[in-house]
Amino acid sequence: MSTDRTADEGGARQAPGSNGQPSVELSRLAEAVRKIERGGGRGAAGEQPQGTAAQWSAPTPAAAPAEPVAPPPTQTRGPELSGEPVEAARQVLAAGGAPPALAEAAVDALGERAGERLHEDPWLVLSLAGVRVDQADGFARALLGAACRPDDERRGRALVTWLLERAADAGHTALEWPVLRAALEKQSVSDADAALRTAVENGQVMVFHDAQETPGAAPGAGDDEAPVTLLLGLDRYSLAEESLADGLGRLLNTFEAAEGAEGAEAEAWEAAASAAPSPSAAELVRAVAGSALVTHSGGEAARAEPAALVAAARAAGLRAVAAAHTEDGRRRLGQHLGEDAAESAVTVDGLLSGAQGPGRSEDGTLALDVLAVLDAPQLDVESAATLVESVPDGARLVLSGDPGVLWSASGPGRAFADLVAAKVCPHVASRTPDPGPIGELVSGIGVGELTQVEAPGREVVIVPVHDAGEAVHRTVQLVADSIPRAIGVPAAQTQVITAGHGGAAGTRSLNAVLKERLNPGPGRFAGFDPGDRVVYEAAAGRAVPGVVVSAEAGGLRLECEGAAVLVPRDRVATAVRHGWAVTAQQAVGRRWRAVVVVLPGDAAAGLTRSWVYTAFGRGERHLSVVHGVEQALPGVVAEVPAKERTTRLRTILRDQAEGI
Template identity: 65%
Template sequence: MSTEPDSSDDTENTGPGTPDGDDSAPAATGSESEETAAAPAAEGGSTGGEAAAQVTEAQAELAAQKLERERIERRKADKAGPIDSGAKLSGTAADLLAAVRAVESGARPAATVFSAPEPPRRLAAPEPVPRPQPVPAGTPAAPPAPAQETVAAVRRVLTDGGAPEALAPQVAGALGEGAEDLLREDPWQLLRVTGVRPEQADGFARALLGAECAPDDERRGRALTVWLLEQAALAGHTALELPALTAALAQRSVPDADEAVQSALAEGEALAFQDAVEEPGTPPSEGGTEEAEGDRPVRVLIGLERYALAEESLADGLARIVNSLAKEAATGAGWESAAASASGSAAELIRAVAGHGLVLHTGGEAARTEPVALLTAARSLDLRAVAACHTPDGRDRVAARAGEADSAVTVHGLLAGTEGPGRDADGALALDLLIVPDAPRLDVESAAMVVESLPDGARLVLSGDPAQLWSAGPGRVFADLLAARVCPQIASRTPDPGPLGELLSGIGIGELNQVEAPGKELVIVPVRDAAEAVHRTLQLVLESVPRAFGVEPGRTVVITPGHGGAAGTRALNAALKERLNPGPGRFGGFDPGDVVAHSAAPGRTVLGRVEKADADGLHLSCAGAPVVVPKERVEQSVRHGWALTAHQAVGSRWPAAVVVLPGDAAQALSRPWVYTAFGRAERHLSVVHGVEQALARAVAEVPAKPRTTRLPVLLRTQVPPAG
């Protein structure tokens, strides 16, 4: 490794850093995912406003997702019969308490606790509902803004409770019609607004209820239960184990945590499940029957309905894909001919896809050529095949390798109907094969949308690097599928080349190795403090990298663990803007020419450039497409984009990358974070190093934070193990 000389310029140190939330948020805490950075702050900032009349791509996607979720809910409501392992639970408070005691003591809960099916809470659909159709251009897709009289009424309640009036549009939107009465009856409903903290809701409740406000109020316990489950989802969990949830409630001064959970279940605000626990050395159960699970321990889980439905729908859809591929589909000579023309792992992948509806493929950056070879082979066989990537950069790279512009799309564009082949008469995607690179980025809801949109008989290939960061949203779909072993898994044998490839290979197995970099592909820049880190970053981006590698400053990405702090994205972007595109920032801090990161939806960041600003909002060019962000949404969804977090950068690559590790970021580092950040560089990587031994320790000792999910259990009941 090379070491660049020190520098002496100073930059103001403004305080301690804030770690990237998605890496550091523990289960059932208030930490916020970094991909939800667009969410409003709870401290009184105004973030409401009317939706723009013009339909955006994000609105089209949200509308399509809403239609799909409604279809899933109606289908689930139609299900009847006995509840197998993992199904919804119901019962009295005494039953739940008995289950709690049984779980805490290590015994299996009595079967009667979970045997009674829950009465259906959703109306059954009168007839089958087709898959969602893409939203036509010009159709208003965004939900209507709350009525002005509702907002005014909510504002009065907020004033009476000492809460910021600026929250009124958000509260009215979250609680809907009658929000004023609901808020007066149950002040803790304020927790439904993104960013509001329990202590703020408690203060609001005390102001409204006076002496009636108490820690043991049933309304408080119920609201905190839902809030904790939402916070767990931000940390990646689709459900929480019951002991973990009750312990978190106790930490929030809820006197009877079990009663609070039961209240949330009785009101339908949460669902309970029992899942069989597979013990080491015990063969997995087949078919998910009660007899097979009778002697197995179980765990009690509590989760929100939206993620439960998504996870169940995903398991159903994957089982359908595995079982619906016609046997004759694999007998064609074309597949074998295509495999014979390929070599190594690419040939294995083509043969696996020929005979299976679902296939997993793992590998690093160089291994991306193998799904592209599969894509080319399938299209040569006149199959309707596309690759759905998570970023426009990933889409463009796949299309360039395949040599066909229409061979690759983005996931959100495919689901929204703005990219790809469209849908057939039944609402299914008109595809025979869908390949999803960067599959670890799929959260449980987007994965369910993708799978439910595929027609019977279609093939699905999920490809990705398991060492990278997981999804910003809840779930760990790719990791769960790899662990479940319900389909063929093809591990690439194509290594990433050069010193950077060697470095990443070591990090992936927990080793931070010294590598030879004769062409200065890797440079370590030691710094003493955050001020020096900012200065050295500017020097690298503006001078050293352009001089040594001919990479323009705008083509070098800066990656740091968090948004806040003296060397976070905010501070770095401010310094980079001053040098690269100085201006007064007349529109929310932005000027024409600014590089920005636009988060149209949580978990999806698209890079772009500011074109202009007018009464309609901030006009951006993102991946060559015009985007207009309404002025009331700019503060929430647009950041400067010269410096990014690893979660914002994943899925894209740049000719050069500068990874900034200030001393206060040591606690935010993990092996997946380091692997992902270092892997954004194609030709050159500079590491501004201020964490001393914490970097090597993170690579060796800090794996991905565990996430609680139900997908493996659901798959075991529906799909037999492969092979």
């Protein structure tokens, strides 16, 4: 859900109690928030960066729930820690039964005093990526003995951060107080409200409130009695949303519309609109002529519209660039831009790094006048804030994307959707439909209808199956034989998309049988052979397709979208997967000539309309659906939208526009 924002300035008087209604005085919260705003009171747990760690192979039993007890005794002096920071951390980890190999990640996450901090507060081990609560409890019990209790204040403090980090992995930039309280109670925290109040007072988290209007009351009347929804968030994501809103406001406030300039500029924009290839493209050009910030939505065919805008701006002498999410998206964008594509089509990462595009001006901003960003739903709040911060004053920014696809997996938030919903800038909804049977099918899914389409060229084929074993068999048959023979698309240009990594028809199982059929080998390089199709996770949530070239002393050599990549030996096991079959989230931003979507019966519970929309829309020429979910699929398309994300950006933008 999207939520309203204000830092607590006295309007919120009560914290929610166990029934979700205000019941506890908020004066301490208000003071804590004012302390944060003055720049003080940061708690150690709130300063922890996300670590990288392997999970325990055999976790120690978790601390058993116990009745409330008095605060734990003062920490006794621990063993003398010797050596460099990593060695000191290794000693404490080993003493608590944790893998010593986590020592480097602990130092990265907790600093050079990692060993000492872990000894003083064992639950800080939760700041290492992949560590579960039961493992942290076992680690604490080994170090603290009988003093280890589920209601230890240190445990509650660490769990608050851990839960908010997990929420961020699921896309939320904040959580409502009752939601976070319930999650703490599930982890045997007996007084969850007290744990949350402590987290706020220590500056570990930021608190915001949403004052709901009383139904039927006049606007602004009775605000003192309005119910309050409290939100808690980590400062990293809260500040990113604030920064993004400030950057968008800066663009709007430093821009002079074309109609306010001399007549020649306005005439040039109108001439470009008149020459646009479609009515929607013309509408987009006119919107950009009059605003520094414009949102644009549409399907695959609508990508031609921001491309036409960029081409028109460049023809008028402006420095204009279009940026896509992936190299494949850049390739498809280049098809619309023609000969100018080498300079005007980039990826977002390439643009920000300086590897592609115009570079930066002396003030550090991008040297451009118009920037159109495609695949905008893939921008999380942090990447969106970084991008907007790089756009110079007075420039025009267009954020364009398909609102039906899955959101970003690399970070929290829903920047594009929140910006559209806030209605603080012009929005152009493309009226250009995606062509052909696949386009017709996907367009129907986007509005909640699963329709049967005419496919005289076998563009869409449904393959019913009874179980996961048959689904795997038919998938291999389609990729290796039927599609190359009947459709003319080779296996190398066919992509399998399935619901998840695990299960009898997940990516692991499908990739194993597809490798055996398409590129058999002993897997002598950490399970890989030259010629294997792979997915390389260069960063969290950023999966890049590639092919194994060779193995070297330094690691595994890949070719990823035309670029040579050497994956270090110690990262191969965690960063590289076989890639004949991928998840829908890994497929976002890319298209293939042929796609096989696998829907085994056990996948129905995890499907959403946006998942189906995304997976079915990845095929350019052909789509095969290995269908084992029977009658569940129409219901999913009609009734199961993606889960909302709790974010604050929408309200920040509205407040900003209203001058609050």
